[in-house]
Amino acid sequence: MSETIALPQTCGVVGGGRMGAGIAHAMLLAGSGVTVLERDADAAVGASERVERAVHASVRRGVLDDAASVLARFSCTTSVDDLAPAGLVVEAVPEDVALKTDTLTRIEGVVAGDAVIATNTSSISLDVLGAALDDPKRLVGLHFFNPVPASKLIEVVYADATDDALTERAAGWVRAMGKTPVVVRNAPGFASSRLGVAIGLEAIRMVEDGVASAADIDAAMELGYGYPMGPLKLTDIVGIDVRLGISRYLEQEIGPRFAPPQLMVDMVERGDLGRKSGRGFYEWDD
Template identity: 55%
Template structure:
């Protein structure tokens, strides 16, 4: 399998920029569609490449890689001829459907369309496309350049050829794939959110402080990161949205604790805001 020559990412936030970075580093020409701030999206890629180079994770010149990345303001400004488009906008079903509809109208019929959703049904999102056979879930993890996992989500309509192509691309990125069938929360979000919500309930009930809960899982169960620190990394707002979606599809066991709702309302969103269950401003 050859490297995809032309890739687009819709959404230039932390996840979208990370996806753009790894494909550009692989050798792909990448276009980021970002409505809010194209300059900021490009700067995220630039900073990510510089950090990877400083840590010895990138042999090529970051400037040369960045030259392969451009931006546009909307999905309908993307070029038609693309190998792959990855949708990476926030976990709002109506927004994703709107964006995927624009992508579907813009790119050629041969382009693979993927969603980076962490919990929303691929079959439901794919219903917005004229040909859902070319649609698949590509769930990357934060931070994308350092994470070794991509969860590939196969809906009933997804073409086996599309799955094979995506699996090959993930391998070329130097990452490991897990293939799951379409189900609410897939495998990773369903298990990760379950553990994270229980940890929040324990904190809420005064069982232990955040540092102790995380250290217990890190040392006792060899988790590389405790569930509360992991929630901070993902983003409390993101985890709340996923929990609400899973509650609506899988039941009360995924009901978000009030503490999570309160922290999101206060703007304590985790690492990106400087504070969540831990203080990140001193990190």
């Protein structure tokens, strides 16, 4: 599966947070028109601002020549009906089974019969999510990584019901976005989340046990193992609450080795969620 395949002319993204805005940005850079669906007007304004900042940053980096022509292909809406023309819609809502299944069924209710529906879930079973759809063979996983512009990887996840040709087409779309696809069979945590969370949880236990500081643990992995970013800084960027949710899901599906450390639970309870809250294992000022 080495072919690059152009994205559909019109794409949709449900959820315009940091991840959803990054997905929209990647699709815009690949040449598609993109509509982002948000829950209300205030959220739509925030999503629009995130996408616009990302596009302008691409101009400053020399990736794009002109922001205006790219942003002319972008819109943000609060009406799911505006996703109707999309040939591909990616949901990027929080990691909650009920929320994701509701989102996917809403998408299916408005898009054409040959449109592809994708989930950005980092851990939830596609079999579970697909069971809510009338046509589960058009559901595929496109697991983007945060921050999307800097990441070179997208996991393409296929379930038992996923059409084989769709898996190949999705891998081609990943290449069209300038990224590398890794094709993974549907399993709890897939490949990246299962390994990444396991390392992250052990790093948090090391902080909890006083083995070393967060900065020194990260430095050990960056300098000793060649990690581009240490596991604790990455946890801050992903969101400690997001990783807590994944940890609890994997604990349920795989076993107690994925049980979250108490330090992680305590941090989420007091609102120390990482970069998005300004404090996690590090202080953040962006």
